[in-house]
Amino acid sequence: MSTEKVMSRPAPFVAGLQDGIPLLGGYIPVAISFGLVSLQSGFGVWETILISTLVYAGASQFLFVAMVAAGAPLWLVIVMTLLINARHLVYAPNIAAYLPPSRWWPAMMHGLTDQIFALALVRLPKMAEEARLGWYAGVSLLAWFSWIFGTALGAIAGEELTTRWPFLGEVMPFALPALFLVLLAPRFNSRLWTLVLAVTIGMAFTLKLLGLPNAAIPLAAVSGAVLYHLMKGIWGQGSKNDG
Amino acid sequence: MGNDIWMVLVICALGTFLMRLVPLLWMQRHLARRKAEEAIEEMPTWLSVLGPLMIAGMFGVSLIPSHPSPTTWIATLLGVAATYVVWRFTQSLGWPVFAGVLVFGAVVLLG
Numbered sequence: 001m002s003t004e005k006v007m008s009r010p011a012p013f014v015a016g017l018q019d020g021i022p023l024l025g026g027y028i029p030v031a032i033s034f035g036l037v038s039l040q041s042g043f044g045v046w047e048t049i050l051i052s053t054l055v056y057a058g059a060s061q062f063l064f065v066a067m068v069a070a071g072a073p074l075w076l077v078i079v080m081t082l083l084i085n086a087r088h089l090v091y092a093p094n095i096a097a098y099l100p101p102s103r104w105w106p107a108m109m110h111g112l113t114d115q116i117f118a119l120a121l122v123r124l125p126k127m128a129e130e131a132r133l134g135w136y137a138g139v140s141l142l143a144w145f146s147w148i149f150g151t152a153l154g155a156i157a158g159e160e161l162t163t164r165w166p167f168l169g170e171v172m173p174f175a176l177p178a179l180f181l182v183l184l185a186p187r188f189n190s191r192l193w194t195l196v197l198a199v200t201i202g203m204a205f206t207l208k209l210l211g212l213p214n215a216a217i218p219l220a221a222v223s224g225a226v227l228y229h230l231m232k233g234i235w236g237q238g239s240k241n242d243g
Numbered sequence: 244m245g246n247d248i249w250m251v252l253v254i255c256a257l258g259t260f261l262m263r264l265v266p267l268l269w270m271q272r273h274l275a276r277r278k279a280e281e282a283i284e285e286m287p288t289w290l291s292v293l294g295p296l297m298i299a300g301m302f303g304v305s306l307i308p309s310h311p312s313p314t315t316w317i318a319t320l321l322g323v324a325a326t327y328v329v330w331r332f333t334q335s336l337g338w339p340v341f342a343g344v345l346v347f348g349a350v351v352l353l354g
Binding site: 018019021022025043044047050051054055057058060067068074077078081082085086087088089090091092093094095096097099103106109110112114116117118119140167169170171172173175177178179180181182183184185187193196197200201202203204205207208209211213216217218219220221222224225228229 | 244247248250251252253254255256258259260262263264265266268269270271276289290291292293294295296297298299300301302303304305306307308309310315318319322323326327330336337339340341343344346347350351
């Protein structure tokens with residue numbers, strides 16, 4: 001790589017950090033809420049931070065502390081937590097083809113959250129192979145640490161923060177839908193994808209409104225995939241352009 | 244936190260990690276086998292379709308404001324529009340998100 005190239009582009013790790021900045025708006029406020037809720041459910045500060053560090057999966061963490069606090073059977077806590085996180089099963093296979101050989105990848109899968117997956121799926125194919133590990137390390141470590149930092153902040157000073165700046169907690173999480181939209185926008189490039197994406201978005205939206213927040217994403221995605229194959233059969237579009 | 248709760252926490256953490264890791268190992272083996280057979284390194288179509296659709300699902304779910312009210316719904320609509328317009332002009336990642344949050348926040352503040 002020439003000096004000019006090195007000068008004009010940030011190092012992959014730094015590029016990953018930059019790409020991860022929009023995530024902070026979504027991660028930190030939600031992590032603060034988790035820290036607060038966990039403490040109110042009877043967990044200690046270090047226990048709360050440890051849950052965020054080890055489980056590192058938003059919705060299931062809220063469920064975990066709520067169920068334990070309610071005295072639910074422990075086997076049910078495990079089943080429900082893992083069930084909510086089952087959507088993660090399809091993430092790694094989708095990006096596997098873009099991961100160059102390295103012994104670090106297995107450990108790095110701990111950081112493969114919804115948002116990191118969404119970013120990786122769109123960004124990895126567009127970068128040089130040698131940049132991918134550094135980029136992924138940057139973006140996933142920033143997200144992980146922001147989640148842990150937000151949790152600690154929420155556990156230590158969550159109540160004061162939410163009373164003093166209630167506005168921030170409401171506004172910053174909009175960074176997540178905005179980010180997902182940016183990642184999806186280039187996909188609206190054919191009649192087939194536009195239809196399938198619109199239906200999937202509408203279905204996830206409706207399912208969440210109906211009170212099924214955890215089933216909404218996988219159910220909508222699977223229905224969208226069925227629709228994709230149906231419409232592809234009807235419209236007979238080329239798989240390479242639409243896949 | 245009692246010992247039993249610690250145990251549950253470790254199982255949940257390990258289970259979640261394995262759900263992120265094992266499919267990677269499976270897919271890497273699948274790709275290596277395809278390469279060995281000199282076939283095209285392709286992932287199954289259903290899988291490549293499911294990826295973007297999972298993002299679409301996340302987008303749909305995240306559109307619902309944490310405190311739904313006429314103001315936050317309008318803010319969501321305008322925030323999405325602002326994000327899209329800025330994306331059309333910049334084709335970047337950070338600016339559209341920044342613009343979306345700014346417009347969403349302005350509408351909530353003024354509403």
